[in-house]
Amino acid sequence: MPNLPSRALRVLAIPAFENNYLWLVHDGVHAAVVDPGAAAPVQAALAQHHLTLTAILLTHHHPDHIGGVPALLAAHHVPVFGPRHDGIAAVTLALGDAERITVPGLGLALRVLDVPGHTLGHIAYVSETAGAPWLFCGDTLFGGGCGRLFEGTPAQLRDSLARLGALPGDTEVYCAHEYTLANLRFAQAVEPGNPAIGRRIALEAAKRERGQPTIPSTIDLENSTNPFLRYREAEIAEQLVKAGRLAPDAEPLQAFAALRTWKNSF
Numbered sequence: 001m002p003n004l005p006s007r008a009l010r011v012l013a014i015p016a017f018e019n020n021y022l023w024l025v026h027d028g029v030h031a032a033v034v035d036p037g038a039a040a041p042v043q044a045a046l047a048q049h050h051l052t053l054t055a056i057l058l059t060h061h062h063p064d065h066i067g068g069v070p071a072l073l074a075a076h077h078v079p080v081f082g083p084r085h086d087g088i089a090a091v092t093l094a095l096g097d098a099e100r101i102t103v104p105g106l107g108l109a110l111r112v113l114d115v116p117g118h119t120l121g122h123i124a125y126v127s128e129t130a131g132a133p134w135l136f137c138g139d140t141l142f143g144g145g146c147g148r149l150f151e152g153t154p155a156q157l158r159d160s161l162a163r164l165g166a167l168p169g170d171t172e173v174y175c176a177h178e179y180t181l182a183n184l185r186f187a188q189a190v191e192p193g194n195p196a197i198g199r200r201i202a203l204e205a206a207k208r209e210r211g212q213p214t215i216p217s218t219i220d221l222e223n224s225t226n227p228f229l230r231y232r233e234a235e236i237a238e239q240l241v242k243a244g245r246l247a248p249d250a251e252p253l254q255a256f257a258a259l260r261t262w263k264n265s266f
């Protein structure tokens with residue numbers, strides 16, 4: 001198969017469960033699916049768009065990201081790319097930081113980033129193909145927020161998010177959940193003086209009213225509105241101190257950790 005894309009690549013959102021997005025990358029003929037937590041909606045999308053599955057890409061081991069893999073493999077003989085260190089038995093091509101792959105059938109070049117925190121082995125995929133500035137980041141960076149700390153430390157998650165925040169600003173962020181509006185309500189509470197958050201809430205709410213996903217966002221948009229990339233801002237620290245969640249002389253990492261803890265109960 002050629003390594004350069006011969007047809008235009010697109011990303012299709014497949015909604016699943018309450019608020020998951022399974023991402024189908026395709027060129028009109030072949031398709032790869034990212035984090036297929038369920039097989040049936042993937043099969044339906046493949047049939048509807050007359051696509052042949054050529055690869056499965058996984059970011060981490062949680063069931064809502066891998067649950068559909070056995071049924072998809074029963075129907076399609078395709079490689080399963082996934083993290084080397086997240087304990088997923090179905091992975092046939094294990095990946096770690098800085099490794100590069102070309103998605104079979106699509107010619108899509110991806111670079112892997114280790115982004116521990118939500119899980120210890122979590123990886124993200126960054127496209128290196130021209131015209132496809134995409135990041136598939138699972139449950140690490142969300143629209144306006146980030147994934148919960150299930151396995152890693154606050155420092156690990158902070159560093160993982162900082163790596164994603166340092167990607168080119170026009171990188172499109174394909175995360176795995178539609179949590180954006182709830183995340184932005186929290187963002188506004190912890191940084192009420194940031195007008196970009198209110199503007200974004202209006203835009204994202206209008207998308208939801210039209211039945212559209214808020215995802216993808218962009219790295220620029222996340223850097224201007226996402227408190228987990230902005231935890232060094234003085235106003236965020238002030239709000240944390242005012243809420244009794246941070247000591248006045250605390251380090252930025254403590255502010256990040258306090259934000260993540262507060263969001264759990266917000």
Ligand SMILES: [Zn+2]
Pocket residue numbers: 060062118139
């Ligand atoms: Zn998860």
